[in-house]
Amino acid sequence: MHEHPLIRKFQTQGLRLTDEELRSLLDMPTQIETLRADQDIVREGDRPTRSCVVLEGYAVMYKMTPTGKRQIVAFHIAGDIPDLQSAQLEVLDTSLGTLTPAKVAFIRHEAINEVCERHYRIARALWRQTLIDAAIFREWVVNVGRREALNALAHIMCEFVIRMRTMALSDGEECELPMTQAELGDAMGISTVHVNRTLQELRARGLIRLQGARLTVLDWEGLKEVGEFDPTYLHLQKQAA
Amino acid sequence: MHEHPLIRKFQTQGLRLTDEELRSLLDMPTQIETLRADQDIVREGDRPTRSCVVLEGYAVMYKMTPTGKRQIVAFHIAGDIPDLQSAQLEVLDTSLGTLTPAKVAFIRHEAINEVCERHYRIARALWRQTLIDAAIFREWVVNVGRREALNALAHIMCEFVIRMRTMALSDGEECELPMTQAELGDAMGISTVHVNRTLQELRARGLIRLQGARLTVLDWEGLKEVGEFDPTYLHLQKQAA
């Protein structure tokens, strides 16, 4: 696998880049920034002129309601381009912030759109990526709308572990789980207190161990079952599995 | 506005098609079918070789949980291409069905991908459309996760009326609301009984009138406020507003 998270991501999607495509991608001028935890990168309503690639650390997309409640709509890991949408849509409809200290690479929209126009295969791969993001949003609607806390939490963990494994950030049993209980609650649409009690139930059932930011899946089949987890919606390619 | 729903949709997004682009689009071979209400068009797990354009009537995208609960993730109206994703992703992760009797046009994926490759502007417009769909999913996550029934229901109505108006299917005050209370519940992740009580509250507050499938917005500002509705996420162009 390539060492650059973005290229690695393309590879996990089964895209064999030609030398020229690879060069075009790596030649895009980028600006790399190191960010602290809990820092906004862009905000709802912004009209950014660049998008970012997560190189290290974790990010969240979220929306605030007028009454001050927060809903997290996505967690992002290395290789993700959380705000790729802003290259095609003028105004941001969500905010993006860091979850942990993070390193991100900013790429100007013109650069992205030039590469897309020159290499339709890259445009198509990025389009495909945004379609997978959309598939994940759909699954989250189900998670938040029709699953009880226990199942929803198990589901979130399954998804996160699989995505981490796809990017070689987990061995499939153990990985970093960088979000606090409050953040998990904001992702599932439930309160922090209820997250805490639900976590205890998952532990009591012997499905997971969670100490600090370290998650260990003790019973993968059990967790999948409780989480009603079917990875189809992640649209993984064979070699990724 | 053009009489073909798909072309009209492109126009509402501000895309001025050249004669050649228009010809390429209209020359795509399509198969038009008339469907009854509550009929599946494609199902989760399918690997379709074509996508469809809604010409008349209404469709829903939904997912079922293993315990038999249904979550509707999108309502689709004339001009929408609900399963455009399947042109880029192999397996469907949601099911698509009619809500009412409907007329749809099927287009083979090869035809779509050829047009996209020949006209990058069309590819980009379709990409953009899928990004707007994703933005709507994000808003639905908020609706289902962080809004109480009253606010969520008002929000759904605001979104539906605006989308109908954009496609000239509503004057902005009155329009068809083709879903049953059970379907509204499946869209908001609440029970039918609770939808009923919530509807009564919206009526009691003088915000709407709803008789059969006919919705009249009596107090647009009030409904928007209760629904915490900000249309930014629909990414409408100026002329549409």
Added chain:
DNA sequence: CGAAATCTTGAGTATAATCAAAAACGGTGG
């Protein structure tokens, strides 16, 4: 006109929210 679907109402229950406060943890600086 009649059957099926949809809507409505009531009563009892469950899941999860809120409020409040204590315990544990993690990082920082002396």
Added chain:
DNA sequence: CCACCGTTTTTGATTATACTCAAGATTTCG
């Protein structure tokens, strides 16, 4: 290395929103 501070996690008690079950009224459609 330890004490300290802010954050995060945990616990308890009370309340609220929404669910389930059940049955009756109304609408829709063939």
